Amino acid sequence: MNPVRLTGRAALSLTRGIGAVALFAGRGLFRLRPFYGRAFAGQLVQIGWLSLPVVGLTALFTGAALALQIHSGGARFQASDVVPAIVAIGMARELGPVLGGLMVAARVASSIAAEIGTMKVTEQIDALVTLSTDPMRWLVTPRLWAAVVTVPVLVGVGDIIGILGGWMVGTQSLGFNSAAYLENTKAYLETWDVMSGLLKGAVFGLIVAVCGCWFGIHSGRGAAGVGRATKSAVVAAAVGILAANFVLTGLFFE
Amino acid sequence: MIQIAGLRKSFGGKPVLAGVDLGVERGESLCVIGQSGTGKSVLLKCILGLTAPDAGRILWRGRPLDAASRPDFMSGFGMLFQGAALFDSLTVWQNVAFRLRQRMPDPQARAIAVEKLARVGLGPDTADLMPAELSGGMAKRAGLARAIADDPQVIFFDEPTTGLDPIRARRINGLIRGIVTETGATAITITHDMDSVRAIGDRVALLQDGQIAWDGPVSRMDHAQPLAGFLGNTPLL
Ligand SMILES: Nc1ncnc2c1ncn2[C@@H]1O[C@H](COP(=O)(O)OP(=O)(O)O)[C@@H](O)[C@H]1O
Ligand SMILES: [Mg+2]
Numbered sequence: 373m374n375p376v377r378l379t380g381r382a383a384l385s386l387t388r389g390i391g392a393v394a395l396f397a398g399r400g401l402f403r404l405r406p407f408y409g410r411a412f413a414g415q416l417v418q419i420g421w422l423s424l425p426v427v428g429l430t431a432l433f434t435g436a437a438l439a440l441q442i443h444s445g446g447a448r449f450q451a452s453d454v455v456p457a458i459v460a461i462g463m464a465r466e467l468g469p470v471l472g473g474l475m476v477a478a479r480v481a482s483s484i485a486a487e488i489g490t491m492k493v494t495e496q497i498d499a500l501v502t503l504s505t506d507p508m509r510w511l512v513t514p515r516l517w518a519a520v521v522t523v524p525v526l527v528g529v530g531d532i533i534g535i536l537g538g539w540m541v542g543t544q545s546l547g548f549n550s551a552a553y554l555e556n557t558k559a560y561l562e563t564w565d566v567m568s569g570l571l572k573g574a575v576f577g578l579i580v581a582v583c584g585c586w587f588g589i590h591s592g593r594g595a596a597g598v599g600r601a602t603k604s605a606v607v608a609a610a611v612g613i614l615a616a617n618f619v620l621t622g623l624f625f626e
Numbered sequence: 627m628i629q630i631a632g633l634r635k636s637f638g639g640k641p642v643l644a645g646v647d648l649g650v651e652r653g654e655s656l657c658v659i660g661q662s663g664t665g666k667s668v669l670l671k672c673i674l675g676l677t678a679p680d681a682g683r684i685l686w687r688g689r690p691l692d693a694a695s696r697p698d699f700m701s702g703f704g705m706l707f708q709g710a711a712l713f714d715s716l717t718v719w720q721n722v723a724f725r726l727r728q729r730m731p732d733p734q735a736r737a738i739a740v741e742k743l744a745r746v747g748l749g750p751d752t753a754d755l756m757p758a759e760l761s762g763g764m765a766k767r768a769g770l771a772r773a774i775a776d777d778p779q780v781i782f783f784d785e786p787t788t789g790l791d792p793i794r795a796r797r798i799n800g801l802i803r804g805i806v807t808e809t810g811a812t813a814i815t816i817t818h819d820m821d822s823v824r825a826i827g828d829r830v831a832l833l834q835d836g837q838i839a840w841d842g843p844v845s846r847m848d849h850a851q852p853l854a855g856f857l858g859n860t861p862l863l
Contacts, residue, residue: 414715490714491713491714494709494711495707495708495709495711496711496712496713496714498671498674498676498707498711499705499707499711499712499713500713501674501675501676501700502674502700502703502704502705502782503724503725503772504697504700504701504725504728505724505728
């Protein structure tokens with residue numbers, strides 16, 4: 373087959389795939405009646421609360437490493453004082469949402485895909501239909517909304533912890549005065565730096581939950597099918613987050 | 627009660643159902659038999675609306691079973707899945723009372739669930755277990771309790787005895803027969819177990835090469851040539 377036709381076909385099927393996923397996400401988000409509150413509350417805990425430790429640790433080490441890097445890199449042009457401002461801006465705008473999102477992708481996209489995929493192959497999804505319950509509303513909607521609501525909160529908490537990580541390194545080993553460090557952070561960090569990161573978090577949360585649900589619901593047969601679905605969900609969510617981050621950064625800051 | 631006419635379904639050009647005609651009367655117990663891979667589950671999924679047929683009609687009480695009439699059909703419908711298909715995240719009683727909880731308070735739904743569990747031979751102590759804590763036979767019983775929890779008029783059983791030892795299989799067959807008789811529900815059982823057919827069925831239909839190759843009362847099946855392979859008169863392999 374010739375390369376032009378091959379490329380064309382790949383582009384077509386990619387477009388069709390993205391369209392189908394977008395339609396799926398739309399249906400998942402806006403089919404709100406009936407809304408299964410208990411399932412939603414359970415997912416708030418699963419997706420949000422239980423992701424706190426991993427997101428917090430990631431932010432802590434990232435903020436700390438960032439402070440070290442900026443201090444040594446900044447020294448080349450006598451700009452080591454910018455550590456507090458750059459740590460805060462870097463965490464809030466970029467590293468908080470991206471690394472937080474990737475950690476949530478690893479933890480949540482996989483578990484959603486495995487759970488829903490297992491339900492698919494053991495006919496639990498069919499069973500829902502025979503019990504007059506729409507799997508979209510019962511399984512997908514609560515997960516999508518829980519992720520959209522909780523991932524920005526996780527990002528916000530991660531921002532604070534990351535800035536604290538930078539502050540710890542700054543005051544303990546880089547010789548910053550504690551009050552001056554925090555003062556500097558406050559002076560340079562703008563509301564939009566934080567808000568843009570939280571907005572990214574909401575989008576990344578949606579990407580994670582959509583990938584988990586989509587690959588779970590379209591899981592192939594048997595344990596192997598669920599394994600493939602889980603892997604695909606994590607890979608797609610991670611790549612989706614990085615691609616969306618590029619687009620959003622361009623939209624927000626250019 | 628349910629009339630199927632000219633039902634066709636292919637997967638990737640390979641015909642699985644090639645014009646199935648089949649009907650079941652109110653209160654009748656129909657068994658559909660066929661070798662594995664002949665499309666029994668596909669037939670079932672077409673009726674449930676989980677798979678869209680390529681052609682053909684499915685009538686329920688004389689009306690086409692479509693998007694408009696399906697919710698009504700489903701509200702009087704119960705199904706026992708091959709692997710029980712209990713929801714892992716809910717306890718046994720929450721599984722059994724799944725439909726009931728959508729319209730009544732929990733204590734009331736739970737009381738009915740416990741009653742239905744007792745009907746299938748499971749004690750009240752199983753109500754608070756998780757499905758993962760049940761043995762295969764117990765899960766099947768719990769699945770049966772869920773299927774009958776809301777007093778359905780139509781019940782489907784997909785391979786109810788597959789994976790059970792002969793003694794448990796006989797008990798499940800007995801339970802199904804009892805439930806079908808005492809509720810007067812219309813039953814469709816998919817199976818390749820002739821003991822099930824004898825225990826549960828009034829009528830039996832053989833699905834072969836995508837069509838109904840034989841259809842008649844259970845009392846006459848011993849003399850039906852197309853069923854010979856299933857009855858063990860000729861070797862299957
Ligand atoms: N979703 C599907 N996609 C492709 N092929 C399918 C699908 N569902 C069933 N089939 C095929 O249809 C045939 C009948 O399957 P099934 O109805 O499950 O058989 P059984 O009679 O054992 O229940 C099999 O060959 C199966 O591979
Ligand atoms: Mg089958």
